[in-house]
Amino acid sequence: MRYMLLAHGLESALIERGPVWVEEVVSFLARFEDELAGNSELEWTEALDGDEHAVVVGPGGETREGWYNREGEPLRRLWVVRVPDRDRARELAGLLAGELDTWVEVRECLPTAQRP
Numbered sequence: 001m002r003y004m005l006l007a008h009g010l011e012s013a014l015i016e017r018g019p020v021w022v023e024e025v026v027s028f029l030a031r032f033e034d035e036l037a038g039n040s041e042l043e044w045t046e047a048l049d050g051d052e053h054a055v056v057v058g059p060g061g062e063t064r065e066g067w068y069n070r071e072g073e074p075l076r077r078l079w080v081v082r083v084p085d086r087d088r089a090r091e092l093a094g095l096l097a098g099e100l101d102t103w104v105e106v107r108e109c110l111p112t113a114q115r116p
Helices: 011-016 019-038 086-100
Strands: 002-008 042-047 055-057 063-065 075-082 104-109
Touching: 002 086, 011 019, 019 042, 019 075, 019 086, 075 086, 086 104
Parallel strands: none
Antiparallel strands: 002 075, 002 104, 042 075, 055 063
């Protein structure tokens, strides 16, 4: 089963925590992703540009600047993992949430949409 793990957060919140915390998080993410790759669980990952460069396109072609959910925090990074079940995806999300001190959204990637 494939799951997407989505970490949200404001860049200003990261900067406020200071350079030592940022270095610790970067080190954790390198180990986390290496372990996932070593276990053949990591499909791919992306780090996303800031929301000030985002554009939302509507169904009629209309556009607006900014990220989709203006009320919440913008999506900052995502991982797609292939794991045996939802429990493992939740376990991985818990590791991320604890280390990044933020909520991590878990969504199953629908099997009918998967491509080789």
